[in-house]
Amino acid sequence: MNKPLEGIRVLDCSQFLSAPSAGLKIADLGAEVIKVEKKGSGDICRQLYVSNFKIDNDSSLFHAINRNKQGLELNLKEASAQQSFQALVKTADVVLVNFRPSVAKKLKLDADSIHQINPKIVYGEITGYGEASPWSSWPGQDLLVQGMSGICYLNGDKEQAPLPFGLSMADLAAGEHLCQGVLAGIFNAQQTGKGCVIQTELLTSLMDLQFESFTTFLNNGNELPVRSGFHNANPYIDAPYGIYETKNGHLAIAMCPIEKLAELLDYPELTAFMASHSVEHDSDEIKRMLQAKLITQTTEDWLAILEPADIWCTKVLDWQQMEQAGLFEELHMKQTIISSDGTPFYTTRCPIRINGEIFTSPKGAPTLGEDNLNFGIKET
Structure with a gap:
């Protein structure tokens, strides 16, 4: 079967994990996702190692997040690169960013600049704390956001210090929420011919994950949950849990x-x-x-x-x-990816099935600027 987002073009101008993970999900559902990276260094995630394991001299983390995408290398501070990028914006359906608002505006990646070029664009943005919050200038880093969100007080036993998750939960949650919003935006654009701005924040996404617990807290006199003193798993569920x-x-x-x-x-x-x-x-x-x-x-x-x-x-x-135990095989959760340099490696697949069909793709993450010539970009 055809994938549901075939024919949709996405310009993924984001970096690190949050918004790129939304781009990954959208790519797995059939969209053409073009990763736009800074000339010379590219996405800093290429060198952000979660282990000492690299693939084609880039971080395995980068490959996990940016597989199934095409790659452009552009210096958006230069006029020629801006011309090339703006030509792509005219053909695109979605733009993804996760820069601080001031940085996005400087690079002409803010929503107003993009919509002046193409008013039908679905503009998807992740920030750390929102544009107008008192913390808007703070670093949108996952551990810091976990610390602010209260979620660390759900983990660990009563006498333990606050315990963060062993995953980048804020980034991952925000990426999922951005993906959901962008899909709604695509549907709206197809129905109305008008674009929109989809926004979420790392902090609000982590707060949303706690909606069950917060509902109790907010309606119970703001009484804090008490973690179990022994084998805590959920402060609102008693033994034997x-x-x-x-x-x-x-x-x-x-x-x-x-x-x-x-x-x-x-x-x-x-x-x-x-x-x-x-x-x-x-x-x-x-x-x-x-x-x-x-x-x-x-x-x-x-x-x-x-x-x-x-x-x-x-x-x-x-x-x-x-x-x-065969979990990867039984659930078909492991797929083989081929990097641009021909290196095979394993990663997980898209977790969504449509009409019983699992979507996979052997396309790995692009090398920096791999597809510049394919899009007629010679000077960046």
Whole structure:
């Protein structure tokens, strides 16, 4: 089948992770995504290493985010490059940026400048904190945004310091939200013939991820949630909810009546404890008792008892165990990409299916300026 966004042209003028990840999703759905990079150095993400692993002398992170795109190298401070870029804007449907507002305006990448050239453009922008907020000039860096957003107080146990996520959650969430907004903008432009400006911020995206918890907080006298003092997994969900160490690994257990769990675990001490206690007031002590019991046998032993009884539980896997368990193969989550220099490597696929079809593409990230000549750009 044809991909749904075939015929859509996107100029991805963004860098790092947030907006480029939106461009990646749009490319996987069939759009022609052209990555526009600064002459000489390109996207700083090319040299932003999350490990010591590189592909074709660029960061593996850059390849993961910018596969399936074409690449242009332009010095937008020069008139000739601006002419070439503006000619592309006339043919495009979407422009993506994630610069600070002052930088975008200096490079004529702000929404007003773009819409003067092509009023039908869907202009997608991510900033750290919004244009008019008191923090608009602050660095839009993921860890800093996590620290501001309150999300770090949902992780870790009660006595621990605030704990950030082990992923760039602000960047990833904002990229997903920008993608959603741009798709709505494309639909609107096709219906009305008019472009629009789609905006989100790293901070608002992380706040949106917490909408369940914030709804409770905002309607409950602004009372802060209290993290469990032992094996916290969600400050609003009581025992047994959490991850427990077993004799040979770890076991995750979700919501379940403690009395039923005590019976299945053959744990009369817990049954007796529950006769005079409750999960609302004694959640940490219940978790400690469960931990003392669960560590006496292997994960597989407990799964053999709990799964047939329809207890929501699972073995906690690391990445190697995920691979060994066949998760990548069974879900077809691994695809082979060929870099511009011919190097094959693995990455994940687009998680969206349409009519049962999985979308993949072997096209890797472009080398800096790889497609300049294909677009008739000789001098930048």
